[in-house]
Amino acid sequence: MSATASLYRLFADVYLFPEANRIQSFISGELQRNFEKLAGAAGFQFDPSYSLILDTTSEVFESEFIALHEVGMGGAPCALHSGHYMRDRSKTMEEVLRFYRFFHFKHESTTDHFPDHLSKELKFMAHLEGQFGAAELSDGDFLSPLLAQRDFITRNLNSWVGELAAFIENRSSISFNKETGHLLVEFVTYETQRLNQLADQFTESPEEYKA
Amino acid sequence: MSEQAEKGQYRGVDDIYRENWKWDKVTWASHCIDCYPGNCPMRVYVKDGIAWREEPAAVFPTIEEGVPDLNPMGCQKGAGWTRTLYGKERVMYPLKRVGERGEGKWKRVSWDEAATDIADSILDAIEEKGAESVIAPSGCNTHTWGTVGRQMFMSSIGGLTMDVNAEMNDFAPGHYLTYGVFDPVSSIDDWFHAGVILIWNGNPAYTRIPHYHFIAEARYKGADIYTIAPDASPSAVHADYHLGIKPGTDAAFALAMAQVVVEEGLIEEQFAREQTDLPLLMNPDTSRYLRESEMEEGGAGDQFYVWDEITQKAVKASRGTLFWGDVEPALTGEFTVDTIAGPVKLQTVLSAMIPRLQEYTPEAAFEICDIHPDTIRKLARKIAERPTKVVCSLSNAGKHYHGDLIERSMLLLFGLTGNWGRKGTGVQAWTTGMFDGWFTVAMKQQRGPAEVAAIADMQDAMFESAKQQDPTITRPILAIEMAKMSTSSGMVPPFFFWFHHAGCEGAWKNRDWHDPSMKRSFEEYFDEAVDENWWDGVDYPRKEQTPRVLIECGGNVLRRTRGGSKMLLKHLWPDLNMIVSMDIRMSMTALYSDYVLPIANQYEKIGFGIPSTHTMNLTFCDRAIEPPGEAVNEWEAFRRLSEKLEQRAKERGFEGYADARGGEHQLQNCHSNFTRDGLFVDEDIIADEMIRDSAMLGSLPANASLEEIRRKGYFRWEGLGVSARALNQATDPQPDETFAPYRDRVEKGEPWPTLSRRAQFLIEHPWFIEADEHLPTHKNPPKIGGDHRFQISSGHNRWSIHSLNTANQLMLETHRGAPxxxxxxQDAADLGVEDNEEVRVYNDQGEFFVPVLISPSAQPGQVVMYNGFEPYQFTDWKSPNDAEPGMIKWLHMAGGYGHLKYWGTQWQPCPVMRNTYASIEKIQLSE
Known part of the structure; x- marks a missing residue:
C-alpha cells in the first residue's frame, strides 16, 4: 500500500468511533509517529507544530466524539456524513454509492458507516489509490482510478471537510479534535491539488506523463 | 471525455451514472406515528440496504358510487420521511449519560449494560416507594410495538402508564358529557356527503393535507364551507365564508344558532325526541330528572320519564331503545306529576333550556362573539334545512378551558337539527379500535386462534349474563362497563401525577386562573373527588409515591407537557433516579435522560397505521431495511429490559410483591411471561398473530394474514371488532358505503352509553349544578396566565408531527425554518416590532422568546403560536409551554355520577392551553 493510501486510512481511523485501542494509539503518540512517517513518504508537507497526541482521558474523548459527531439537539453539530453538508443527502449517498459500485469497493451498510461516512469515503480514496498503483505497475488502466480520485475528492471531500473542521473548531474543547480536523483539511486540499495536477498532466500529455 | 470510455473504464463522473439502477425491492410503507389518522399507503424503494425514496401508492378503490376515492394519500412529511430516516437527529446506539442531565455528554454502552442498570433502578424503586413509582408517560408515537410492549412491561411490574389523551390534550369533554364517549369518527370520504361543512376549531388545510380534497370536492358538489376561527387561517382561505369569531366564544355562537332553530320552529322533532334527553322530565327546582325512585318505593335511580302527549301521563323512557313506540313524548311543556312526595311541577329538559337560549339571541350573541346576527341566522337555517352537515372539529374545542361548553352547545345544535348518525353529519374527534389483535396478542399464552376464540366466547357469555341482570344492556355499553372496571392495567389519568409530582399544583390552585363560578378552592374539589372515591383504582401515583423511574417511549414529555420543561426539570426531575428515553432521535426529553435507547424508525420495522374509522383501512408498513446501528423495535427494547429484570430479580432474590392497587407481581419470571416462553419474540410472527386475531374477531377479512397484507398493502375494515371505543362507533362498516358513526342509534334505536341512555344535555352532578353548567351555556375564558393584553391560540403546524420532523431540513425550508x-x-406597529424580530412573550406563569411573523390574518390581540417545536429551538430553551399553565377545569374531576367515570382515553381532566393570556414586549438590546 502506498504512503498516500496509508495516510487516507490513518485519517479514516481517526473518524471511526473511538474504540479503546484506537484511543490508546492517540494518547501514546502512535498516531503522531505514523502520521509523520507516512506524510513524509507521501510528500505531504504540513506545519510541524501540529500535535496529534490526545491529552485527555478516553472517557472524555468518547463523550465528546458522540456530542460532536453522533447526537445533539436537532442533530450532531459536526456530523461525519458528507450528505449532511449537501442539499440532498440521498443524492450524495447515491453518487458515493455509484462510485463504490463502479470501483468494486465493498460497502457495509451497517453500524455508523453509511456510504457517505467520512471514514468510508477516505477508505475509498485509499482503495482508488491502491488501484491506481496496481494499474501503474501492471500497465493497466490507471487513468480510471486516477480520474475517479480527482473527481471524488473534488466533488465530495474537498467540498465539505473544511466546514466540518470549522464546526469542530467552534465546538470542541479538545485540541486533538481541532488539530486533526485542520490537518485533514490541509491533506484534502493538498490531495485535491495533487490529483488535479496529475490528471491534467496526463490528460494533456499522456505520453510524457507515462514516460 | 466520458464518451470515449470503454466498458469498465472511468473517464468522467457521468460514467458512474450509466448503470441503470434496479431496486432490490419495493415494499409497502406507511408512517405509523401519530399523524392521526395517517394510514397513507406508500411505496418505498430500496437498494443496497438504503431506502432511497417513497411515494404515495394511490391504491384505494372507489368505495361508494359517486363519492371520490381516498387517493392519493400522503403529505410532505411522509414523502420526505427518508430525510428523517437519514437525518442528523437519529440515535443509533444505546447511550448512557456521563455528564449532568441535559449537558449532552454520553457514553456508548451495550444493551446489556443499559438494561442491567435500568432493571436495578426499577427494583430499587419498587423496594423504596412501591411499583407506582415507576412511571411511563404514554407518548403517541408508539405504533405498533411501543403500545403493547410497554403495556406488557409496565403491567408486569405494576408501574403506571399515563393516559395518552390527557397528555396530548385531545380529549373532547363535551362530547363525552353528551354522548358517553368522546370520539365519534366518520370516514373521511363521508365528508363529501355534507351540505354544510363547518371547519370549526380546526385547520385541515394544514393538518389534514391528504384529506382536504374531500372538502373541496364537497364544495364543487354544492356544500357551503364555513371556517369559524379567530384568525384567517389557511383553511379560511379556501372556505366560502370565514367567520372571525372572538376567541373562546364559540359556545355563544352555537347557542345562538340553537336559539334560531328553536325560535323559528326548525327543530327536527322526531330526531330530538329519540336521540336526546330533551324530552325527559326534570324538576326545575333541583335541576334533576324525575326518577322512578320518586314515583314508587324501591324504584330505580336511573329510570327517567317523559310526558306522553297521548295518555297525558308521565311514562317511563325506555332504556333499551331510543324508539318510543306508542308513546308520543312532549318536547316542551310544564307538567304536574304525582310522586311519592306529592305533586311536583316538572318540565322537559328542552323547556329548561329555552330560557337559557333566549340569553343568546343572535343580537345578544353578536355582543359576545362578534358574528353578525344575520350570519348567525343564515347559517342556523342552513344547518337546519340541509339534510347533511359535517363539523371538522378535530378534537380541538376541548383545548379551551370551557371547551366542554363549546362542544355541548354544538351538539345541542346538532341534536335539534338531526345532525348525527347520518351520512355527512356529525362532529369529529379521534378514535382507535378494530385492530383487536394488537391487544389479544398480549393476552395469549399460545400462538393460534384457540385463545382468541375463547375470548370471543367469554365475551358472549358475559353479555348473556349481563342481559340477565339488565335486559336493556347492549354490547357497546357492556364493553364500556368492562373497560371502566379494568383498572389493573396501570393506565391512569395523569392529573394526579401532575398535581402531586410534576409541579402543576401551583398553577391549578390559582383561583384567578379558573372560572369565577368555581365556588370553592381547587384543592377542596380535588380532595372531594379523592375522598368520594370517584377515581378509585386510578388515583395514582399518590403524594407519597414519589416517582423514581420514568420510561419515555414514543413521546417527548419535556416538549409536550403544559407548564413546560422548566417546571418538570424543577419539580419532577430531581426525584427521578432513572430516566430512560426510547426514541429514534435525540429529543428534548432524551437529552435530559440517563439512558437513551435507540429505536427503529418507520421502514425499519413492521408497522400498522393507527386503526381508525377515519380511513377505514389497516395500512401496512413493512421492514424495508434493517435498523441502523443497534436500534430495535420497541417490543424488542422492552423485551430486553424484561429479560434483564428477570435476571436481576433472581440474582437479588427479589420476591413477589403487590402493587398499591392489589395487583400481584413476580419478576422472577417476567421475561418468560413477556415472551410466553419464547413464542412471541419474532416480529413477523407477532404481526401475523395480530392480523389473524383481528380477523377472527371480525374486523378484518377472514383470509387476513401477514403474507396477504404484504401482498396487498392494506385491509379495509369489515367489522368493528370487540373494543369499547370501536363498538361505540355504533355503525356496521359496509364495503360500498362511507362510514358515519351512530347510525345504529338513529336507524336501530340503540341506546347511548350515558346515564339517561340518550345524548344527554342535562348533567345533574352537583358540581355542574353549582357552576350553572348542568345545561349548555357560554362562559368567557378565564384569565389563564394573568391579566394580559394578548390571547395565545395554537394549533398543529404544517411542517411536523408534534416534534417529529422539526429538525428535518426539508421541512424547515418550507417555512421560516424556526418557531x-x-x-x-396593528399590534406589531403598537409594539414597534418588525417582521421576524424576536420578542419576549410573557405572563404570570413564564416567558419565551420568539420571532414574530406579522400578518393581518391574526386578529388584533391574538397570538398564533403553532406547536410542535422543540424547546431547544427557542432562545434559552424556553418554549410556549413554559407560559402555558395547563389549567384543568375542576368540573372534569367530577365522578360518582352516571357515565362520569374514567376509562382509557375517556373521562378525565386534561390541561388546556387555548386563550392563555400573555403580553408581548420588544426586546431592548443593551449597548
Missing part, C-alpha cells in the same frame, strides 16, 4: 408567532400588523 415564530403570528401577530396582527
Amino acid at each position: 415564530h408567532v403570528v401577530i396582527n400588523d
Whole structure:
C-alpha cells in the first residue's frame, strides 16, 4: 500500500468511533509517529507544530466524539456524513454509492458507516489509490482510478471537510479534535491539488506523463 | 471525455451514472406515528440496504358510487420521511449519560449494560416507594410495538402508564358529557356527503393535507364551507365564508344558532325526541330528572320519564331503545306529576333550556362573539334545512378551558337539527379500535386462534349474563362497563401525577386562573373527588409515591407537557433516579435522560397505521431495511429490559410483591411471561398473530394474514371488532358505503352509553349544578396566565408531527425554518416590532422568546403560536409551554355520577392551553 493510501486510512481511523485501542494509539503518540512517517513518504508537507497526541482521558474523548459527531439537539453539530453538508443527502449517498459500485469497493451498510461516512469515503480514496498503483505497475488502466480520485475528492471531500473542521473548531474543547480536523483539511486540499495536477498532466500529455 | 470510455473504464463522473439502477425491492410503507389518522399507503424503494425514496401508492378503490376515492394519500412529511430516516437527529446506539442531565455528554454502552442498570433502578424503586413509582408517560408515537410492549412491561411490574389523551390534550369533554364517549369518527370520504361543512376549531388545510380534497370536492358538489376561527387561517382561505369569531366564544355562537332553530320552529322533532334527553322530565327546582325512585318505593335511580302527549301521563323512557313506540313524548311543556312526595311541577329538559337560549339571541350573541346576527341566522337555517352537515372539529374545542361548553352547545345544535348518525353529519374527534389483535396478542399464552376464540366466547357469555341482570344492556355499553372496571392495567389519568409530582399544583390552585363560578378552592374539589372515591383504582401515583423511574417511549414529555420543561426539570426531575428515553432521535426529553435507547424508525420495522374509522383501512408498513446501528423495535427494547429484570430479580432474590392497587407481581419470571416462553419474540410472527386475531374477531377479512397484507398493502375494515371505543362507533362498516358513526342509534334505536341512555344535555352532578353548567351555556375564558393584553391560540403546524420532523431540513425550508408567532400588523406597529424580530412573550406563569411573523390574518390581540417545536429551538430553551399553565377545569374531576367515570382515553381532566393570556414586549438590546 502506498504512503498516500496509508495516510487516507490513518485519517479514516481517526473518524471511526473511538474504540479503546484506537484511543490508546492517540494518547501514546502512535498516531503522531505514523502520521509523520507516512506524510513524509507521501510528500505531504504540513506545519510541524501540529500535535496529534490526545491529552485527555478516553472517557472524555468518547463523550465528546458522540456530542460532536453522533447526537445533539436537532442533530450532531459536526456530523461525519458528507450528505449532511449537501442539499440532498440521498443524492450524495447515491453518487458515493455509484462510485463504490463502479470501483468494486465493498460497502457495509451497517453500524455508523453509511456510504457517505467520512471514514468510508477516505477508505475509498485509499482503495482508488491502491488501484491506481496496481494499474501503474501492471500497465493497466490507471487513468480510471486516477480520474475517479480527482473527481471524488473534488466533488465530495474537498467540498465539505473544511466546514466540518470549522464546526469542530467552534465546538470542541479538545485540541486533538481541532488539530486533526485542520490537518485533514490541509491533506484534502493538498490531495485535491495533487490529483488535479496529475490528471491534467496526463490528460494533456499522456505520453510524457507515462514516460 | 466520458464518451470515449470503454466498458469498465472511468473517464468522467457521468460514467458512474450509466448503470441503470434496479431496486432490490419495493415494499409497502406507511408512517405509523401519530399523524392521526395517517394510514397513507406508500411505496418505498430500496437498494443496497438504503431506502432511497417513497411515494404515495394511490391504491384505494372507489368505495361508494359517486363519492371520490381516498387517493392519493400522503403529505410532505411522509414523502420526505427518508430525510428523517437519514437525518442528523437519529440515535443509533444505546447511550448512557456521563455528564449532568441535559449537558449532552454520553457514553456508548451495550444493551446489556443499559438494561442491567435500568432493571436495578426499577427494583430499587419498587423496594423504596412501591411499583407506582415507576412511571411511563404514554407518548403517541408508539405504533405498533411501543403500545403493547410497554403495556406488557409496565403491567408486569405494576408501574403506571399515563393516559395518552390527557397528555396530548385531545380529549373532547363535551362530547363525552353528551354522548358517553368522546370520539365519534366518520370516514373521511363521508365528508363529501355534507351540505354544510363547518371547519370549526380546526385547520385541515394544514393538518389534514391528504384529506382536504374531500372538502373541496364537497364544495364543487354544492356544500357551503364555513371556517369559524379567530384568525384567517389557511383553511379560511379556501372556505366560502370565514367567520372571525372572538376567541373562546364559540359556545355563544352555537347557542345562538340553537336559539334560531328553536325560535323559528326548525327543530327536527322526531330526531330530538329519540336521540336526546330533551324530552325527559326534570324538576326545575333541583335541576334533576324525575326518577322512578320518586314515583314508587324501591324504584330505580336511573329510570327517567317523559310526558306522553297521548295518555297525558308521565311514562317511563325506555332504556333499551331510543324508539318510543306508542308513546308520543312532549318536547316542551310544564307538567304536574304525582310522586311519592306529592305533586311536583316538572318540565322537559328542552323547556329548561329555552330560557337559557333566549340569553343568546343572535343580537345578544353578536355582543359576545362578534358574528353578525344575520350570519348567525343564515347559517342556523342552513344547518337546519340541509339534510347533511359535517363539523371538522378535530378534537380541538376541548383545548379551551370551557371547551366542554363549546362542544355541548354544538351538539345541542346538532341534536335539534338531526345532525348525527347520518351520512355527512356529525362532529369529529379521534378514535382507535378494530385492530383487536394488537391487544389479544398480549393476552395469549399460545400462538393460534384457540385463545382468541375463547375470548370471543367469554365475551358472549358475559353479555348473556349481563342481559340477565339488565335486559336493556347492549354490547357497546357492556364493553364500556368492562373497560371502566379494568383498572389493573396501570393506565391512569395523569392529573394526579401532575398535581402531586410534576409541579402543576401551583398553577391549578390559582383561583384567578379558573372560572369565577368555581365556588370553592381547587384543592377542596380535588380532595372531594379523592375522598368520594370517584377515581378509585386510578388515583395514582399518590403524594407519597414519589416517582423514581420514568420510561419515555414514543413521546417527548419535556416538549409536550403544559407548564413546560422548566417546571418538570424543577419539580419532577430531581426525584427521578432513572430516566430512560426510547426514541429514534435525540429529543428534548432524551437529552435530559440517563439512558437513551435507540429505536427503529418507520421502514425499519413492521408497522400498522393507527386503526381508525377515519380511513377505514389497516395500512401496512413493512421492514424495508434493517435498523441502523443497534436500534430495535420497541417490543424488542422492552423485551430486553424484561429479560434483564428477570435476571436481576433472581440474582437479588427479589420476591413477589403487590402493587398499591392489589395487583400481584413476580419478576422472577417476567421475561418468560413477556415472551410466553419464547413464542412471541419474532416480529413477523407477532404481526401475523395480530392480523389473524383481528380477523377472527371480525374486523378484518377472514383470509387476513401477514403474507396477504404484504401482498396487498392494506385491509379495509369489515367489522368493528370487540373494543369499547370501536363498538361505540355504533355503525356496521359496509364495503360500498362511507362510514358515519351512530347510525345504529338513529336507524336501530340503540341506546347511548350515558346515564339517561340518550345524548344527554342535562348533567345533574352537583358540581355542574353549582357552576350553572348542568345545561349548555357560554362562559368567557378565564384569565389563564394573568391579566394580559394578548390571547395565545395554537394549533398543529404544517411542517411536523408534534416534534417529529422539526429538525428535518426539508421541512424547515418550507417555512421560516424556526418557531415564530403570528401577530396582527396593528399590534406589531403598537409594539414597534418588525417582521421576524424576536420578542419576549410573557405572563404570570413564564416567558419565551420568539420571532414574530406579522400578518393581518391574526386578529388584533391574538397570538398564533403553532406547536410542535422543540424547546431547544427557542432562545434559552424556553418554549410556549413554559407560559402555558395547563389549567384543568375542576368540573372534569367530577365522578360518582352516571357515565362520569374514567376509562382509557375517556373521562378525565386534561390541561388546556387555548386563550392563555400573555403580553408581548420588544426586546431592548443593551449597548
